[in-house]
Amino acid sequence: MGVQSAIELPAMKTSPQFIFFTDFDGTVTLQDSNDFMTDNIGYGREKRRQGNIDTLADKITFRDSFREMMDSVTKPYNECIQFLVDNIKLDPYFAEFFQWSLANNMPVVVLSSGMEPIIKALLKKLIGPDAENMQVIGNYVKARPGKSIDEEGGWQIQFHHPESGFGHDKSVTLRKYSSLPEDIRPTMFYAGDGVSDLSAARETDLLFAKKGHDLISYCARENVPFTVFEDWSSILEKCKEIAAGKTTVQEAAHEGYEAYKAGAAGVEPAANS
Numbered sequence: 098m099g100v101q102s103a104i105e106l107p108a109m110k111t112s113p114q115f116i117f118f119t120d121f122d123g124t125v126t127l128q129d130s131n132d133f134m135t136d137n138i139g140y141g142r143e144k145r146r147q148g149n150i151d152t153l154a155d156k157i158t159f160r161d162s163f164r165e166m167m168d169s170v171t172k173p174y175n176e177c178i179q180f181l182v183d184n185i186k187l188d189p190y191f192a193e194f195f196q197w198s199l200a201n202n203m204p205v206v207v208l209s210s211g212m213e214p215i216i217k218a219l220l221k222k223l224i225g226p227d228a229e230n231m232q233v234i235g236n237y238v239k240a241r242p243g244k245s246i247d248e249e250g251g252w253q254i255q256f257h258h259p260e261s262g263f264g265h266d267k268s269v270t271l272r273k274y275s276s277l278p279e280d281i282r283p284t285m286f287y288a289g290d291g292v293s294d295l296s297a298a299r300e301t302d303l304l305f306a307k308k309g310h311d312l313i314s315y316c317a318r319e320n321v322p323f324t325v326f327e328d329w330s331s332i333l334e335k336c337k338e339i340a341a342g343k344t345t346v347q348e349a350a351h352e353g354y355e356a357y358k359a360g361a362a363g364v365e366p367a368a369n370s
């Protein structure tokens with residue numbers, strides 16, 4: 098991939114030294130909005146949790162499990178958005194991180210398995226107009242035959258990569274950046290928490306995995322290096338250290354793995370969500 102392709106990648110416009118890719122649900126927000134809908138107005142927590150566990154154990158693809166979750170939610174789409182806007186909260190330190198990223202030319206790109214209209218509505222409510230500076234790449238929503246999305250049983254999820262078992266294969270976007278020529282390739286970060294992040298886990302220079310959640314169990318099992326975060330204050334601190342040259346992504350990943358081995362990752366495989 099050459100310089101011309103770099104120009105076509107929106108996050109490369111300002112020739113950044115670093116790009117922060119992130120999951121949205123349960124990572125930027127405190128609750129996972131799709132889990133929240135499924136648990137409260139869909140088929141309920143127990144079935145949803147079993148789907149997560151089966152996805153981690155490779156018994157079902159993320160795409161098929163997620164479609165079942167979304168199919169169980171039949172409320173009109175506009176009511177779903179309002180329900181989430183009223184209930185979902187932002188990580189208490191994300192706004193500070195985001196302001197720092199804007200001031201330090203570190204583009205933030207959201208890579209999500211959720212649906213773009215919901216993510217954009219939540220970001221607008223939680224962050225305000227600056228949210229428009231964040232690129233969002235997710236799945237979409239479409240009307241069921243003969244219906245509109247804003248009527249009962251009227252919508253369904255439309256996957257970004259319908260042929261992939263991930264539904265949205267996050268590695269596709271990440272590889273466009275990681276394959277840039279050495280002299281312009283930025284250092285890439287990723288933050289995530291769960292089963293929707295499996296396609297991204299191996300693709301960046303430093304993976305932040307949320308303490309006590311499914312992504313940690315997966316990384317530990319698959320030997321994917323990671324560093325643990327509890328909230329965005331620890332991510333911000335680490336990014337500042339790396340940007341100032343006080344530590345490297347390699348050192349940070351190594352430290353993270355040591356912390357995990359010492360029991361600091363809060364991981365009880367399959368116990369949390």
Ligand SMILES: [Mg+2]
Nearest residue numbers: 120122123290
């Ligand atoms: Mg998540």
